Amino acid sequence: MDIVLLVKAAIMGVVEGVTEFLPISSTGHLILAGALLGFDDAKAKVFDIAIQTGAVLAVVIVYWQKIHSTIVALPSSRDARSFALNVFIAFVPAVVIGLLLGRIIKERLFTPEVVAIALIVGGFIILWAEKRQQEEAVRIYTVDAMRWQDALKVGLVQCLAMIPGTSRSGATIIGGMLLGLSRRAATDFSFYLAIPTLIGAGVYSLYKERALLSVDDLPMFGVGLFFSFVSAWICVRWLLRYISSNSFTPFAWYRIGFGLLILVTSSTGWISWAEN
Secondary structure (H helix, E strand, O other): OOHHHHHHHHHHHHHHHHHOOOOOOHHHHHHHHHHHHOOOOHHHHHHHHHOHHHHHHHHHHHOHHHHHHHHHHOOOOHHHHHHHHHHHHHHHHHHHHHHHHHHHHHHHOOOHHHHHHHHHHHHHHHHHHHHHHHHOOOOEOOHHHOOHHHHHHHHHHHHHHHOOOOOHHHHHHHHHHHOOEOHHHHHHHHHHHHHHHHHHHHHHHHHHOHHHOOHHHHHHHHHHHHHHHHHHHHHHHHHHHHOOOOOOHHHHHHHHHHHHHHHHHHHHOOOOHHHO
């Protein structure tokens, strides 16, 4: 058993768990951590996607009461069916766009310039969204009040997260706020939508790249999943408390700073972002 490899897997798991549900781009941080650790080969790319499942499990546990009650009430409750349908509707656009354009996006958009610009532009959009929500009335305060049209719009916005550096959670949360959802409703729906989206991406990636994997990789994936789960559970619980009395503005400035960091490290050759 390679202890060094397991330590790297643990670190990457923590990075995934902490950054997946914050609007700061988990992809960008995984690239940076992988480059610094020398954990950035083809198998590592599959690992990065697969350990998202651990982070999703944390969301399932945090929101278990709502998920369980919805499943139980599906046969008899119109509200439960409406909520489940909204999550499904929001999930579909990413599946369609991912299957149609996923390869092209990876081949042509995964450059340090694109990642950096997406981070910086996203940061300024967050600043604008927060200012706009302070000035304009929110029309949707809970996920149960969402219409299918609202869910579809959030699902379409989620597709923007396929651009490296955008952040899936950032796109869905801030997109939801711009569409009239409260900060809490947008965050909750983003987390619910993460369940099918990230599990689907993880399963698809493992199936597609199964030739790269072997039984010997199980300890590495197990460690990554565990640390991804624990760190995501802590992060999700913290974020839900944080947004009750704070805005996403600090994350906006962090994104802008991180984007500038990518531009600097790329131009100086410190990190070969384009190769990841």
